[in-house]
Amino acid sequence: MLTVENLHKSFGGVNAINGIDLEFGEGTLTAVIGPNGAGKTSFFNLITGAFAPDRGRILLGTDDIAGLSSPDIVKRGIGRAFQIASIFPSLTVRETILGAVNTHRGWHTKLRRRFPLGEANAQADEVLELVGLTAKAEKLSGNLSHGDQKLLDIALALALEPRVLLLDEPTAGMGPEERWQMIDTVHKLWQRKRMTLIFIEHDMDIVFKYAQTIRVLSYGTVLAEGTSEEIRNHPKVIEAYLGTAYEKGRG
């Protein structure tokens, strides 16, 4: 589904991404982990066209999307949610989702018909129901709680019916209980939609519980990849990221 070959990106003298080769199968749930500065968000930025790679290919199916603009990449089926919820504060929750649906269907530059388009409403309702925001549909997005804003950010990406969904730290800034609720919601979404889901996460309990496969980045390269069990016991990962304390804690 999504294949990254020999990806490079540097900013000035810093090699943020330094020759990454990765493959993400269709319908899989993958966690990308690594210490701060490992290049995780840069990796997402390259896939979604926020930056053009210096070298390398990003294949969505057989289509090379490396260097395309973000809107063009989105239209090919890659959706994204951000570490800090990226929403439209002055729009209501419903308007926000309808805006995304309109964009997905190519209706966003229609000048003549009134908003919302009737056809878009049903899809918006479905998305709101999926993330559990139906009751807050008429609230201003900017007035939502932090957790709901994160959900709305994910809902925006879902409204695009993506083939690949990238979630950058979906539980960032949440309390322990809220974290598990959020990741549970994300997991249910994945089970229901069966898109290829890749998420960046620092909470290793969440990662080990939910991810089918884990990719570990360090200094812009792939340090390790494998199942939860393999990563948990990988000496390089323990040394570079998990730390011996985590291993002892397990013991």
Add this chain to the structure above:
Amino acid sequence: MRSTVWLDIVIAVAAMAVLLLLPLVFPGKAFSDFMIRLSAFAIFATSLNLLVGYTGLVSFGHGLFYGLGAYSFALMMQKLGTSIPVAFVATVGVSAVVATVVGAICIRLKEIYFSFLTLAFQMLLHSIIIAWTPLTGGDQGLTGGVPRPPFLGIRLDDPQHLYIFCCAVLVVSLFIMWHLVRSPFGYTMRMIRDNPRRAEFLGVHVWRVRLLAFVVAGVFGSVGGLLMSLFVSSAYPDFAYWTVSGEAVFMILMGGISVFFGPLVGAVMLLLLNDVVTRVTEHYSLMLGIIILCFALGLRKGLLGFVLWAWARRRATAN
């Protein structure tokens, strides 16, 4: 959905009927002159608010289109002797082309750089008007008047007809812009205003939407200038001077940036202030500056924005 469109049409027709009846209540020429100036400025300020309030593009040079509309129309009528409808449509066409070119350059820049570049283009037009004396009359403006031949039984050299025509253009322009901001495109504009980066990650080509908004705003801005040139039967370099853009910004600020009809209310307020304050003191600019300062510090939502906010708050409290 269709019923809401019809409701809007009914409201527009009712508004037009009220405007037609108002001269019976205020029969003086001063009132009709005021309403004609109001039509020009309300269209102009509302069109600027499509950029400032709805798309997040703070243009300091929107007066470019006001001046362009006035001069294009007046020159076509004067030099080419075309009919008014043809000159109207051609003015809109010229403005659309200029807005496309200027917009394609300006919208690549962000924030203050965008603002200043639009201002630079406006002052470029102003300089051309001043320098190209054989065509534009230079700093004296176009001399000789703008011919207003009758069309479809409408005689715009008759003050009554001119009043009705300007009111009709005002209502139709506001109706179109109202529908535009309520269309999917209008919501895309608001998405871009709030968070252009996120809009891109939803598949919106932000610069295309901004350019389209710029062109639409430019076209309606030129219609405002066109009405003013019809009213004064000429066109003056001041129409393209930066203060015209400043006045439109003040109108938006005073009426309300976040409310569609805010600029209309702001235009009423500024024109009234202009007429009243200039009668009682020669320090018009000082008075206006103080009033603008009061709005900027104490009534940031603008008058209409504040009234609607207070009303919504009262309803919420009552519930």
